Amino acid sequence: METLYSIIAAxxxxxxxxxxxxxxxxxxxxxxGVMYSLVALGFVLIFKASGVxxxxxxxxxxxxxxxxxxxxxHGVPVIPAVVIAAxxxxxxxxxxxxxxxxxxxxxxxxxxxxxxxGLNFLLEGVxxxxxxxxxxxxxxxxxxxxxxxxxxxxxxxxxxAAVIAAILVTVLAIFFHxxxxxxxxxxxxxxxxxxxxxxxxxxxxxxxxxxxxGIVALVAGIMWGTKSxxxxxxxxxxxxxxxxxxLGGFTSVPGAIVGGLIIGMGEKVAEIYWGPLxxxxxxxxxxxxxxxxxxxxxxxxxxxxxxxxxx
Amino acid sequence: MFYRETGQFKTSYASDQAIFPIAQDxxxxxxxxxxxxxxxxxxxxxxxxxxxxxPxxxxxxxxxGLNLLTGYTGQLSLGTGAFxxxxxxxxxxxxxxxxxxxxxxxxxxxxxxxxxxxxxFGLPSLRIKGFYLAxxxxxxxxxxxxxxxxxxxxxxxxxxxxxxxxxxxxxxxMISGPEATPMVRYYVSLIFxxxxxxxxxxxxxxxxxxxxxxxxxxxxxxELIGIEPLKTKLLAFAISSFYCGVAGALxxxxxxxxxxxxxxxxxxSFQVLFMIIIGGLGSILGSILGAAFITxxxxxxxxxxxxxxxPIATDLSKHLEEIIFGALIVFFLIVEPLGLARLWQIxxxxxxxxxxxx
Amino acid sequence: xxxxxxxxxxxxxxxxxVEDVSLSFGGVQAIRNVSFDIKKGEIRAIIGPNGAGxxxxxxxxxxxxxxxxxxxxxxxxxxHDMRPHIAATQGIARTFQNVALFKGMTTLDNIMSGRAxxxxxxxxxxxxxxxxxxxxxxxxxxxxxxxxxFLEIEHIRRIPVGKLPYGLQKRVELGRALAMEPxxxxxDEPMAGMNTEEKEDMSRFILDVNExxxxxxxxxxxxxxxxxxxxxxIVVLDxxxxxxxxxxxxxxxxxxxxxxxxxxxxx
Numbered sequence: 001m002e003t004l005y006s007i008i009a010a011x012x013x014x015x016x017x018x019x020x021x022x023x024x025x026x027x028x029x030x031x032x033g034v035m036y037s038l039v040a041l042g043f044v045l046i047f048k049a050s051g052v053x054x055x056x057x058x059x060x061x062x063x064x065x066x067x068x069x070x071x072x073x074h075g076v077p078v079i080p081a082v083v084i085a086a087x088x089x090x091x092x093x094x095x096x097x098x099x100x101x102x103x104x105x106x107x108x109x110x111x112x113x114x115x116x117x118g119l120n121f122l123l124e125g126v127x128x129x130x131x132x133x134x135x136x137x138x139x140x141x142x143x144x145x146x147x148x149x150x151x152x153x154x155x156x157x158x159x160x161a162a163v164i165a166a167i168l169v170t171v172l173a174i175f176f177h178x179x180x181x182x183x184x185x186x187x188x189x190x191x192x193x194x195x196x197x198x199x200x201x202x203x204x205x206x207x208x209x210x211x212x213x214g215i216v217a218l219v220a221g222i223m224w225g226t227k228s229x230x231x232x233x234x235x236x237x238x239x240x241x242x243x244x245x246x247l248g249g250f251t252s253v254p255g256a257i258v259g260g261l262i263i264g265m266g267e268k269v270a271e272i273y274w275g276p277l278x279x280x281x282x283x284x285x286x287x288x289x290x291x292x293x294x295x296x297x298x299x300x301x302x303x304x305x306x307x308x309x310x311x
Numbered sequence: 312m313f314y315r316e317t318g319q320f321k322t323s324y325a326s327d328q329a330i331f332p333i334a335q336d337x338x339x340x341x342x343x344x345x346x347x348x349x350x351x352x353x354x355x356x357x358x359x360x361x362x363x364x365x366p367x368x369x370x371x372x373x374x375x376g377l378n379l380l381t382g383y384t385g386q387l388s389l390g391t392g393a394f395x396x397x398x399x400x401x402x403x404x405x406x407x408x409x410x411x412x413x414x415x416x417x418x419x420x421x422x423x424x425x426x427x428x429x430x431x432f433g434l435p436s437l438r439i440k441g442f443y444l445a446x447x448x449x450x451x452x453x454x455x456x457x458x459x460x461x462x463x464x465x466x467x468x469x470x471x472x473x474x475x476x477x478x479x480x481x482x483x484x485m486i487s488g489p490e491a492t493p494m495v496r497y498y499v500s501l502i503f504x505x506x507x508x509x510x511x512x513x514x515x516x517x518x519x520x521x522x523x524x525x526x527x528x529x530x531x532x533x534e535l536i537g538i539e540p541l542k543t544k545l546l547a548f549a550i551s552s553f554y555c556g557v558a559g560a561l562x563x564x565x566x567x568x569x570x571x572x573x574x575x576x577x578x579x580s581f582q583v584l585f586m587i588i589i590g591g592l593g594s595i596l597g598s599i600l601g602a603a604f605i606t607x608x609x610x611x612x613x614x615x616x617x618x619x620x621x622p623i624a625t626d627l628s629k630h631l632e633e634i635i636f637g638a639l640i641v642f643f644l645i646v647e648p649l650g651l652a653r654l655w656q657i658x659x660x661x662x663x664x665x666x667x668x669x
Numbered sequence: 670x671x672x673x674x675x676x677x678x679x680x681x682x683x684x685x686x687v688e689d690v691s692l693s694f695g696g697v698q699a700i701r702n703v704s705f706d707i708k709k710g711e712i713r714a715i716i717g718p719n720g721a722g723x724x725x726x727x728x729x730x731x732x733x734x735x736x737x738x739x740x741x742x743x744x745x746x747x748x749h750d751m752r753p754h755i756a757a758t759q760g761i762a763r764t765f766q767n768v769a770l771f772k773g774m775t776t777l778d779n780i781m782s783g784r785a786x787x788x789x790x791x792x793x794x795x796x797x798x799x800x801x802x803x804x805x806x807x808x809x810x811x812x813x814x815x816x817x818x819f820l821e822i823e824h825i826r827r828i829p830v831g832k833l834p835y836g837l838q839k840r841v842e843l844g845r846a847l848a849m850e851p852x853x854x855x856x857d858e859p860m861a862g863m864n865t866e867e868k869e870d871m872s873r874f875i876l877d878v879n880e881x882x883x884x885x886x887x888x889x890x891x892x893x894x895x896x897x898x899x900x901x902x903i904v905v906l907d908x909x910x911x912x913x914x915x916x917x918x919x920x921x922x923x924x925x926x927x928x929x930x931x932x933x934x935x936x
Contacts, residue, residue: 118640
């Protein structure tokens with residue numbers, strides 16, 4: 001009876017009795033969620049435009065961050081370093097298209113997915129050989145100060161992350177819906193062969209998309225790297241992006257944001273208020289369980305399109 | 312010209328359905344068995360057995376398990392590590408609570424435990440498909456390991472948090488625990504692999520195997536024939552987890568001797584996934600080849616460069632390993648999505664024609 | 670011809686009857702108040718211009734779609750909601766416009782999968798193989814070989830179906846449906862994409878199945894020559910409504926039918 005009470009009632013009472021703290025937890029969760037969204041965004045771009053679930057997104061984040069840190073360590077000033085890192089990501093997109101994507105046109109989704117798993121390990125290995133595998137500190141000059149706002153403890157860095165994410169999303173949304181290229185990207189996502197047959201330059205499109213995604217990965221890498229150091233486990237964030245994508249849908253840019261926010265907030269709240277009851281570390285699996293539960297009710301995720309099977 | 316089928320006509324359906332319809336294949340397999348049972352344990356040194364051969368056998372078993380689910384039934388699973396963990400921890404609990412039960416029987420019992428858990432996490436597969444289902448298995452992977460970590464009961468509240476294989480004997484021979492010799496453990500793993508591998512092959516040539524492949528290829532059409540998708544998928548999850556569970560039990564009790572939950576983390580799940588990709592989705596032989604490849608390559612990478620006078624730091628070799636794996640996976644998927652097993656088939660076909668070019 | 674007239678007017682029992690069925694998807698009404706029956710042992714063609722609702726009709730009979738209104742009576746049992754695998758157990762088999770074969774499996778395995786409902790050996794025997802599982806497997810193999818013989822596809826037994834040309838795939842699909850020993854066989858455009866020779870072969874198979882095995886057949890087909898030759902009775906659909914129902918000659922001369930095909934608009 002007491003256990004039941006402590007699971008169902010006590011946490012809510014805690015939330016209400018200290019609303020400031022609760023607000024803090026929620027806001028911090030949302031801000032972590034923004035970071036997840038940044039990574040998920042990269043996924044959505046590639047999936048939306050090439051139908052590929054890019055498992056290597058996490059490795060791309062790591063690789064971008066490692067490249068940036070490496071440049072900074074060699075004394076390159078911040079702005080040029082970021083530009084060079086972005087260029088490297090574009091170059092990477094070229095290489096990926098040339099050596100991998102081109103040869104897998106029209107293969108089934110699962111084959112492409114597994115190819116990106118291979119790519120993931122490739123990038124991790126190369127990045128770590130090129131720039132070393134110690135944890136690295138990353139500082140691009142984003143202010144990192146705590147301050148109070150209405151009694152709630154916040155951090156300028158987190159706010160900056162939220163703003164950057166908002167800008168990114170807006171830019172991407174415009175790109176997809178208002179430009180010719182955006183239209184072409186959506187066609188490609190639907191059907192490779194059909195897109196080819198109406199003259200859409202498939203390979204160019206892919207290079208564009210993977211480049212954009214690479215740059216998004218760089219942004220995500222900068223954010224995460226500053227917050228928790230650039231290290232191998234960064235690529236595991238990609239796994240967390242899966243529940244985000246399930247909630248937000250695989251092809252929706254705003255969905256990635258919403259999904260990230262929900263997961264980020266959900267995780268934090270669950271960990272703070274229910275975690276102690278179970279010995280802590282619920283964060284490890286909460287996101288996946290949440291996604292699982294959502295899927296049971298809506299197999300296409302919260303924002304995904306209903307899958308209608310025609311025979 | 313020695314690998315020809317001429318003159319080998321099948322006069323009954325029974326012989327047509329045989330696993331190795333070509334006589335030369337049968338000889339080859341017989342040879343492999345002789346080598347495996349009579350030769351290897353006597354000429355291989357302890358290091359080879361412990362570091363390479365035993366894990367290869369155990370991973371082969373896990374790989375067959377995953378292949379049944381992902382390769383044959385088309386249900387992507389990233390929870391292999393967790394199902395192996397269930398097998399290992401179940402064995403630990405059962406044998407420490409009931410030390411008199413024969414340890415080999417306990418392995419099978421823990422396989423059943425893993426099967427039950429696998430079925431539970433397979434339930435979502437009725438509504439959820441493809442990548443989405445992978446998330447359900449990820450939930451299993453993270454949740455189960457967290458559970459085994461947090462709840463002391465699973466490791467008998469042992470302060471180190473790890474489980475250790477206690478000494479167990481059968482017919483007076485030490486089968487598990489610190490005293491069990493590599494040779495004995497080799498035989499245990501080998502026998503399990505042979506028996507369960509054969510069972511898997513048999514499953515695949517019959518009604519159940521066909522129903523699994525039907526679900527993989529087009530589950531709507533499968534329903535039309537009268538195959539029930541949920542039952543079939545759950546059976547796949549159950550059997551696959553059974554295999555992974557037994558492999559997990561052997562992992563600790565016949566190989567490592569003791570471990571913590573980290574031994575079964577997400578990286579193990581990926582490792583086994585690579586084995587089925589490289590070895591060949593939907594092939595029992597492929598599972599074994601894939602397991603061989605992935606267990607051997609690290610050893611090769613550590614030992615080969617010094618042999619040719621090029622010492623490589625362990626850190627570097629680990630990253631090199633990653634690069635080579637990654638590149639190989641992409642390479643295989645481009646060139647031969649059906650993996651090593653298909654390559655083997657192509658070799659055999661060429662052999663049939665040899666010495667003629669076509 | 671006389672035999673056909675006899676079949677149509679005779680006292681053959683009704684295998685399937687569709688009463689007042691309506692089906693809509695969202696705002697689109699695919700089938701409106703359609704009623705017809707299929708007598709045991711006949712070949713019933715369902716024809717009509719594209720989009721008339723023919724495939725949807727088959728899907729309803731099969732249990733893929735559930736009609737909003739109306740009932741279906743099969744072998745005397747009224748049914749309401751049916752799932753495809755229950756349709757299978759009751760004796761309905763089907764082929765599809767876009768061949769629904771298991772592309773990763775061989776011809777032999779595909780047809781053998783049609784015997785799934787009749788194979789009972791449990792999992793332990795399956796793992797062992799020797800014993801009841803093998804016995805069952807060989808029995809059904811013999812049966813399937815007869816079908817393979819009948820359809821003249823021995824030479825492609827072990828070829829993965831995905832590698833076969835379209836015409837052969839359709840034949841294999843027919844084989845799989847036959848393996849189920851159905852009482853009612855639903856064929857959705859079995860001749861689509863075939864040349865004259867292949868059509869003649871397929872027609873011969875369909876006729877043989879009907880005459881030798883006595884299987885009732887419902888057939889969607891666009892080739893009018895084939896329809897007129899093969900079928901005992903025809904139902905014509907247009908925009909989801911039934912506009913004609915009767916023997917080939919009657920239907921052929923029905924002005925509404927001719928108009929529908931020529932695209933003359935009615936309201």
